[in-house]
Amino acid sequence: MNKSGCMCIRRLLIFLLIISSSLTAEERHEQVVILGSGPSGMSAAIYTARANLSTLVLETAPPEEEELSYVIDNYPGFPQGISGFQLQQKMREQATRFGAKIEQGDVKAIDLSHRPFAVTMEEGETIYAETLIVALGTIAKPLGIESEKSLTGYGVSLCTVCDAFLYTNKEVVVVGDGDLALQEALTLANYASKITLIPQGGALKASKIIQNKLFSNPKIQILWNYQVADIKDPIEKNVTGVVLKGMISNDVKFYPCDGVFVAVGTKPNSDLFKGQLDMDQNGYIITKDHTMHTSVPGVFAAGNIADPRYRQAVIAAGMGGMAGIDAFLYIKNLEKEEAL
Amino acid sequence: MRELLAIFLFSFAFLSFAVQAKDLDSEIVELSSENQEILFSSSKLIILDIYSPKCRYCQKLQPVFADIHEEYGHLCQFVSLNVREDDTSICSDFKVKNIPTILFIQDGREISRFTGLISKTKFIAEIKRILNEDS
Numbered sequence: 001m002n003k004s005g006c007m008c009i010r011r012l013l014i015f016l017l018i019i020s021s022s023l024t025a026e027e028r029h030e031q032v033v034i035l036g037s038g039p040s041g042m043s044a045a046i047y048t049a050r051a052n053l054s055t056l057v058l059e060t061a062p063p064e065e066e067e068l069s070y071v072i073d074n075y076p077g078f079p080q081g082i083s084g085f086q087l088q089q090k091m092r093e094q095a096t097r098f099g100a101k102i103e104q105g106d107v108k109a110i111d112l113s114h115r116p117f118a119v120t121m122e123e124g125e126t127i128y129a130e131t132l133i134v135a136l137g138t139i140a141k142p143l144g145i146e147s148e149k150s151l152t153g154y155g156v157s158l159c160t161v162c163d164a165f166l167y168t169n170k171e172v173v174v175v176g177d178g179d180l181a182l183q184e185a186l187t188l189a190n191y192a193s194k195i196t197l198i199p200q201g202g203a204l205k206a207s208k209i210i211q212n213k214l215f216s217n218p219k220i221q222i223l224w225n226y227q228v229a230d231i232k233d234p235i236e237k238n239v240t241g242v243v244l245k246g247m248i249s250n251d252v253k254f255y256p257c258d259g260v261f262v263a264v265g266t267k268p269n270s271d272l273f274k275g276q277l278d279m280d281q282n283g284y285i286i287t288k289d290h291t292m293h294t295s296v297p298g299v300f301a302a303g304n305i306a307d308p309r310y311r312q313a314v315i316a317a318g319m320g321g322m323a324g325i326d327a328f329l330y331i332k333n334l335e336k337e338e339a340l
Numbered sequence: 341m342r343e344l345l346a347i348f349l350f351s352f353a354f355l356s357f358a359v360q361a362k363d364l365d366s367e368i369v370e371l372s373s374e375n376q377e378i379l380f381s382s383s384k385l386i387i388l389d390i391y392s393p394k395c396r397y398c399q400k401l402q403p404v405f406a407d408i409h410e411e412y413g414h415l416c417q418f419v420s421l422n423v424r425e426d427d428t429s430i431c432s433d434f435k436v437k438n439i440p441t442i443l444f445i446q447d448g449r450e451i452s453r454f455t456g457l458i459s460k461t462k463f464i465a466e467i468k469r470i471l472n473e474d475s
Contacts, residue, residue, distance in 0.1 A: 085396070104400065106459050122459045153455025155437040162395035163438050165423060166431060238435050259437055 030056045032327050033119055033129035037102060039313045040303025040320035041135035042091035047324025048133075049098035053331060056127065057095065057102045058119070060136065075314050087313065112276045112296045130334075131327040134273065134285060134294070134301045135320060138266035138311070143175060147234040148262070155239025156231060157261045160184040167192045167259050173242055175200065175228050176263035182206040182214050184261050189219045196257065197222045200264070201247070223255075231260055268305045277301070284308045292323035300326050368409055371421040376428045380448035382417045385470055388443040389420040390436050397457050398440040404460050405442075412467055444470055 032048040034041045037059040049055040073081040082090075092102060106122040116128035140158075142148055148156055157163045160183075168191045174184050177199035185195050197214070202225050204211055214220055223244070229252065230243035241256035268283040278286045278295035285294055285301040292300040302323035303316035369378060371388070379386055389405050391398035409418040421430055423439060430436070434443060434450055444452040444466065452466060 104403075122461050153438050153441065153453060154435065157438050158456050159395065159397055159438070162392060162397055162440070165392060165394075166437055166439065239437065 028125070028127045029116065029130075030054050030127060031130045031331055032056070032133065032324075033058065033117075033127060033131075034133040034135060035060065035107060035119075036135035036137055036303065036305075037088065037092070038135060038137050038303060038316060039087070039091065040137070040316040040323070041133070042088065042095050043317040043320030044133045044135060044300075044302055044324040044327070045095035045100040045102075045320075046091070046098060047321050048327055049095055049100035051324075051328045052099075053328060055095075055100040056129075057100055058107060058121075058127075059102055059104045060106055072313050074312070084313070091317075107272060110272055110276070112273075112299055115298055117299070130298065131330055132299045133292075133320075133323045133327055134270075134277075134299065134305060135303045135316075135323070136269040136272075137304045137316075139269045140262065141265045141267050143228060143262050143264060145228070145230055147231045148260075150234045151231055151237070151239055151260075154237050155259045157259060160187050160261055163259070163261075164188050164191045169193045170258040171256070172196070172259040172261060173198060173228075173255070173257045174261045174263060176265070177201060177203070177205045178263065178265065179206045179210055181263035182210045184263050185220050186210075186213055186217065188261065189217050192259075193219070195220045196255070198226055198228060198242075198244070199224065200227045201225070225249075228260075266304075268308075270305055280308065282308060292319060292326045298330060367413075368406075368418045368420055371419050371426075371428065371430065373427045376430065378417065378419060379430070379445055384415065384417040385467070386417050386419055386443075386445040387412075387467070388430075388445060389418075390423060390431065390439055390441045390443065391420060392423050392439055394424070395439055401440045401442075401457055404458070404463060407460060408463055408467070411464075415471065416467065446470070 031053040032055045034044050034055065034057045037057050041057055045055050045057050071081040071083050072078070072087060075082060075087060096102065107119055108122045109120045111118040112132070116130050117132050119127045119129055119132070121127070152158060164187050167188060170192050171194040172188055172192045174181055174188065174195060174197050181197065181199070182204070185197050188195050197220060199222065225247045226244040227247055228242045229245040231239060232243065232254070233240045239258060239260055241254055242260060243252060244255050245252050268285070270279060270283045270285055273279070273285065276296065277299065280286060285306045287294060287301055287306050292302050292306070294301050300323040302319035304311045307315060307319065369375060379388070389401070391402070405418070421428070423431060436443070438455045440456065442454040442458070442463070443450055451470065454463070454466070
């Protein structure tokens with residue numbers, strides 16, 4: 001190859017290098033970034049995408065996987081009920097029809113000190129958002145026992161729907177007294193040989209319809225007035241049973257089982273925003289004056305993360321719609337101010 | 341012009357070869373009773389994904405597993421096991437009680453595991469840690 005040919009290729013390579021580096025260095029900028037893809041997040045996305053705002057939904061690790069797995073009987077428009085997964089799927093289709101982008105990824109940090117807000121992903125990318133809608137829902141509350149953490153993955157379950165099959169013909173313990181705990185016990189009854197429900201008290205909080213199903217299942221028994229004090233055996237790295245403490249009798253006993261399913265309630269998934277957004281004492285994000293505005297202008301909250309009272313799919317979807325409208329009005333207002 | 345064409349053809353041939361070589365390296369082995377020996381006989385670090393098609397966490401982990409396999413398929417042996425069709429005793433042998441579980445196996449012995457959803461960053465950090473310890 002002659003000298004001029006070499007020079008040409010060299011120039012071409014340098015040009016391509018510059019183009020590619022400028023492309024990779026490009027910052028991502030969205031008018032609306034929505035954290036969470038449950039009913040509130042997807043509903044917000046439908047509103048903002050339909051209003052022609054560039055909308056990105058970040059689907060983080062699913063916090064309410066268990067609840068999504070069961071049939072929702074009280075969501076209007078579905079007379080036969082609909083599974084949480086199917087409902088979410090329909091909402092996704094609706095949001096993407098209007099141009100919303102849905103991506104998976106874990107958020108590492110969020111900076112709300114100035115706008116556009118910086119959302120840094122676990123993989124290192126930073127996305128800049130004109131407005132942010134926080135719809136991260138709630139996450140499962142742990143029992144708070146030391147051995148619970150070390151035995152997660154070794155018999156303490158994170159997901160009944162995933163793991164129930166692995167307990168075919170085995171004996172399991174379910175801890176909790178609400179709808180979710182009873183649903184888990186009923187799911188497990190399709191596989192396990194014996195299920196012991198430990199409500200950690202003397203009564204159930206679950207709805208009557210689920211209680212009746214539970215009482216009529218011969219595989220499920222309830223151990224009243226005992227609390228789980230410990231899970232064995234962290235040294236063996238395998239669940240072999242639970243240590244129970246009597247709430248009335250005060251006696252302590254070992255109760256053998258192969259797996260432990262914890263369903264003692266949920267807490268708002270709001271740790272990322274501690275010190276940045278106003279919250280109540282339990283971590284629920286506070287919204288202002290019958291709107292979805294939070295304490296930071298341009299940041300909105302919707303769904304269970306901002307709802308300590310109702311926590312229903314239909315309410316979350318409604319709050320998502322409100323947050324979408326609030327984000328739209330906020331951006332329009334900014335544009336008007338900039339035009340002046 | 342002829343030189344450019346030659347460079348293009350050479351690059352194309354080289355890339356085709358590289359892609360083919362990567363493909364050969366990067367097969368994920370689906371575990372069954374027929375081939376479970378691989379867990380005990382492979383000299384490479386085994387990364388075993390234990391999953392169920394019905395588990396949404398497992399579905400979400402699969403693209404992460406596939407991405408990492410693309411990057412580390414030449415250094416590690418990637419294997420997957422569907423618990424619903426499992427005709428081996430791997431789950432009970434390794435005391436797997438929750439899915440998705442990622443087992444890191446060396447010389448037939450578990451050296452580490454992840455349960456539930458994990459990020460690509462954490463997954464890669466663990467592979468690097470194990471490979472660095474070995475070297």
